[in-house]
Amino acid sequence: MNSCINILEIKDLVKTYPNGTQALKGVSFNVKEGEFLVIIGLSGSGKSTLLRCLNRLSDPTSGSVKYNGQEIAGKISTSNKKDVRKNIAMIFQQFNLIPRLTVLKNVLTGKLGSTSTWKSLLSFFTDKDISDAKKYLQLVGILEKAYMRSDQLSGGQQQRVAIARALMQEPEIILADEPVASLDPATCHVVMDYLKKVNQELGVTVIANLHFLSLVRKYATRVIALQNGEIVYEGDPNLINEQWFQKIYGTSAAEVHVN
Amino acid sequence: MDNSNVKRIIFDSLMGGYILLMLLAVIIRPTDVQMLDISSNMILFLGLCLFSGVMSSLLNKNKYKTLGEILFESAAHKSYGKSKVFYQTTWGWQLILFLFLTLAVGFTMTRFSFTELADKDSLQQVTRLFYGLLNPNWDILPKAIIKMIETIFLAFMATFLAIPIAFVLSFLCAKNIMKHPAAFALYTFLRTILNITRSVEAFLWAIIFSVWVGIGPFAGMLALMIHSVVSLAKQYSEIVETVNEGPIEGIQSTGAGQIQTIGYAIVPQVMLPFISFTIYRWDINIRMATIVGFVGGGGIGSMLQIFQGQGMWPELGAIIFVIAFVVWFMDTTSAYIREALK
Numbered sequence: 146m147n148s149c150i151n152i153l154e155i156k157d158l159v160k161t162y163p164n165g166t167q168a169l170k171g172v173s174f175n176v177k178e179g180e181f182l183v184i185i186g187l188s189g190s191g192k193s194t195l196l197r198c199l200n201r202l203s204d205p206t207s208g209s210v211k212y213n214g215q216e217i218a219g220k221i222s223t224s225n226k227k228d229v230r231k232n233i234a235m236i237f238q239q240f241n242l243i244p245r246l247t248v249l250k251n252v253l254t255g256k257l258g259s260t261s262t263w264k265s266l267l268s269f270f271t272d273k274d275i276s277d278a279k280k281y282l283q284l285v286g287i288l289e290k291a292y293m294r295s296d297q298l299s300g301g302q303q304q305r306v307a308i309a310r311a312l313m314q315e316p317e318i319i320l321a322d323e324p325v326a327s328l329d330p331a332t333c334h335v336v337m338d339y340l341k342k343v344n345q346e347l348g349v350t351v352i353a354n355l356h357f358l359s360l361v362r363k364y365a366t367r368v369i370a371l372q373n374g375e376i377v378y379e380g381d382p383n384l385i386n387e388q389w390f391q392k393i394y395g396t397s398a399a400e401v402h403v404n
Numbered sequence: 405m406d407n408s409n410v411k412r413i414i415f416d417s418l419m420g421g422y423i424l425l426m427l428l429a430v431i432i433r434p435t436d437v438q439m440l441d442i443s444s445n446m447i448l449f450l451g452l453c454l455f456s457g458v459m460s461s462l463l464n465k466n467k468y469k470t471l472g473e474i475l476f477e478s479a480a481h482k483s484y485g486k487s488k489v490f491y492q493t494t495w496g497w498q499l500i501l502f503l504f505l506t507l508a509v510g511f512t513m514t515r516f517s518f519t520e521l522a523d524k525d526s527l528q529q530v531t532r533l534f535y536g537l538l539n540p541n542w543d544i545l546p547k548a549i550i551k552m553i554e555t556i557f558l559a560f561m562a563t564f565l566a567i568p569i570a571f572v573l574s575f576l577c578a579k580n581i582m583k584h585p586a587a588f589a590l591y592t593f594l595r596t597i598l599n600i601t602r603s604v605e606a607f608l609w610a611i612i613f614s615v616w617v618g619i620g621p622f623a624g625m626l627a628l629m630i631h632s633v634v635s636l637a638k639q640y641s642e643i644v645e646t647v648n649e650g651p652i653e654g655i656q657s658t659g660a661g662q663i664q665t666i667g668y669a670i671v672p673q674v675m676l677p678f679i680s681f682t683i684y685r686w687d688i689n690i691r692m693a694t695i696v697g698f699v700g701g702g703g704i705g706s707m708l709q710i711f712q713g714q715g716m717w718p719e720l721g722a723i724i725f726v727i728a729f730v731v732w733f734m735d736t737t738s739a740y741i742r743e744a745l746k
Contacts, residue, residue: 200657223661231659241654245672254668258659265660266667307654314658 151211152178152317152350153199158208158218160194160374168194170374171208176318181344182352183361183382186371187394192354195371196320199352200233201226213317231258234311238323240303244296248287248306251295252278255313274313281309285339301332308339312347319343321353325360333357337364358385412464412472413457419471419502420456421449426505463494471495536717537724544719548707548726555703556730558621559689562628567682569633573598574640575666581644598634606631606692607699614700624701628689639681640674647673680742687738691731 153176160169168191176182184192197203199210201217210218217229234255242251253270255278260270282288285305290298295306304324311319321340325333341364344351355361361368361382368385370378370393378389385393425448439445460470469477474495490496510516520526573594575581582591609627617623647670655669697705704727711719 202653202657227659227661229659230657235657237650237654237657239650241650241657243651243654243669243672245675246668254655254660255658257655257661257664257668260664262661262663265664310654310658 150178151175154211156209159206161206168374172376179348181366183365183368184354190371191374192371193322196322200230200235227258231314232316233318234314234316235320236307236311236324238326240307242295242303247292248295249278249291251306252309252313255310281312285309300328301335304336318350323354408476411476415472416460416470417453417457421453423501424452425449426509430508468494471498533717537721539718540721540725541718544722548723551704551707552726552730554621555693558625558703559693562625562632562689563686566629566632566636570636570640573637574644577641578644598637602634607695610696610699610701619700621702624696627696632685636685643674643677676745680745683738683741687734690734
């Protein structure tokens, strides 16, 4: 499963916000096809910025991101940006579903990138789109909620809808920006298990920001630690020992376990 | 000199200049000719302002806090230590003088007079008016109802035709959508145009359109429509500006375009408040249609104007009854609907 093809090659990525904050100070790493890469680090270490630079929700200040060998970090056209986002889907800490729409409609929005504007505004989705949406809802185990309004679902269920929306894009990569940070510990594992399933059964590469090391050890195939916008650790999640932990999270930190 | 000091000096100067000028007016009681000599008065006012500015500096240097100082002093300087009763303070006396003099001049300006109110002839006239209003002439009821229906339709058309224009404008006038520099320029331009248009009252538009298309409901409808477009565009755009950013990013991350993002992430969030504000606008338009009709905009307002001009109070009473009933009915109904939409 873990082939050796680099799906993403990130080199010297820098992001400086207009207020002068340097969120990323030259980050370089590669992402292999099919891996479950986890990025850890304190709040403010640049994890979210890094993910958002990969699908161009943020524009990197300098550096290079090659997706399947094609440069996507510099100035690219709007349609190229859309293509990047279509292929590199994202799920968020706050789920970011449309509250007033049904679950099914929310999943169908995953097809917006490949539906023409006027068709989508008139809600003309093809029968295949609808059956695909139902297939992915089945995959994340909430098909029975398809016609409920998404804001009536619990947090964990909403995040599963968000995963189904991401799958609807038929992406090669899913970026997960702290996908379980607003969920309770039990729900955490449910959502993470579905991400693992997506990674292993559908072969989608996953890059996730996580806070809990116990989750990292359970799900990650490889881990990167960020500190103040720089990579301080890269490697096997099981090799992060007490020493490394304190280096990443500061000497006063103590590990919290999520069971 | 820092910012708060500048604000204090300007405020105290204008306030002091005003107080001294009003004091002069109360003491001297100027004639109309003297008042019309604007340029001399302006020089006098500026002189008084200058004097007050100097006084403000002197007072504050000697630890007497003026009103400007109280309003604008930087938080760091604020001393909460010794609190005095307001009449023991400089700023308190400033405020008392300001209110007292404004009231004194105000009574003169509005020619306030109890004798007018209690005058025997006036009382007789007003009794006749109330007697007429309270004994409506119901013969004109059918005509009043027809005119009222015309007014309701006038208000409906004005609202309905305003919706699509205001809808499009609302996105172009929302800061969170118009971020791109070129878009921001358009945003600023449209906002300015809308602000200027909104400052022209609906009845002024009615005067303009009654000249343009002739007196009648069409002129009134156009006047209310213009007013509705600018009011709705402002209210709609303020709703758009408060939408949750999360769903917008959620939709953007699927590779959706700008218009798709508006359609899927913003419109579902703003639809209910939009409808609620639109119903309220229709409600307002029915009330405003009466005033617009008064200046040539057709509907029941025109009828009201005709009878009012001839002093036909019983007829006027019937019309006022019809208006009051419809306004009350619309007000209540729209309040219920808007409550249900929440």
